[in-house]
Amino acid sequence: MSELIQKFVQSILPWLSTHGLKILIIVLLAYFVRRFAKIFIDKTVRKLVVSDHFLSKEAEKKREDTLIRIFTGTFNIVVLAIALLMILQEIGVAIGPVLAAAGIAGLAFGFGGQYLIRDLISGLFIIIENQYRIGDVVCFDGTCGSVEDISVRMTTLRDLDGIVH
Structure with missing residues (x-):
């Protein structure tokens, strides 16, 4: 049993040292991009929302919070999709056909x-x-x-x- 585990570790170690490190970097990069984008979106929206259009500070804050949630959610979906495609490519999945299938599925969902x-x-x-x-x-x-x-x-x-x- 220990020989089997040893052979498994020896066979997977080279793969982990090359691909595993790249996947870890992709995951960490996606995490930090999402984190910094949240801060950037928060500051930008709070700066761009014009305060003269609101009756109270509470109304202004509600508007800002709503916009921040929408922009952050959309950005998170984009970042996670890109990270997923990069990870799939790193583990050996050809993403060209995946993107083509997603495009066709997008057209079908668009019509439907x-x-x-x-x-x-x-x-x-x-x-x-x-x-x-x-x-x-x-x-x-x-x-x-x-x-x-x-x-x-x-x-x-x-x-x-x-x-x-």
Whole structure:
């Protein structure tokens, strides 16, 4: 049994010394890029949001927090996708066919998910135009409540009874 483990360690050690180190560097780099981007996005959004358009500091902070969450989430998805593709390439998976398949799947989802895309664009305009923010009380189709979460796709409300919609 120990010979089997020894042979396994001897066979995998050269691979780990070359590819494992590169994968570790990719993971660490993605982590630090996400961390620094969060700080950069936070500072940039807080600097660019014009404070004269808001009735109170609380309203301004809600707007900033909403924008920061949207931009940070989008950036994180992009960074993680790039890191995943780099790791796949490092372990020997040809990413050309993966990207081609993703493009074809994107076209299929694009045609099939026109309503989803419409909702995403509508959600983006809701956020950009500052129609409502986290903490505001709104009514949609007879359901009223406090806005708990806003994403490009969905708004989460909590009504007076504590029910989440």
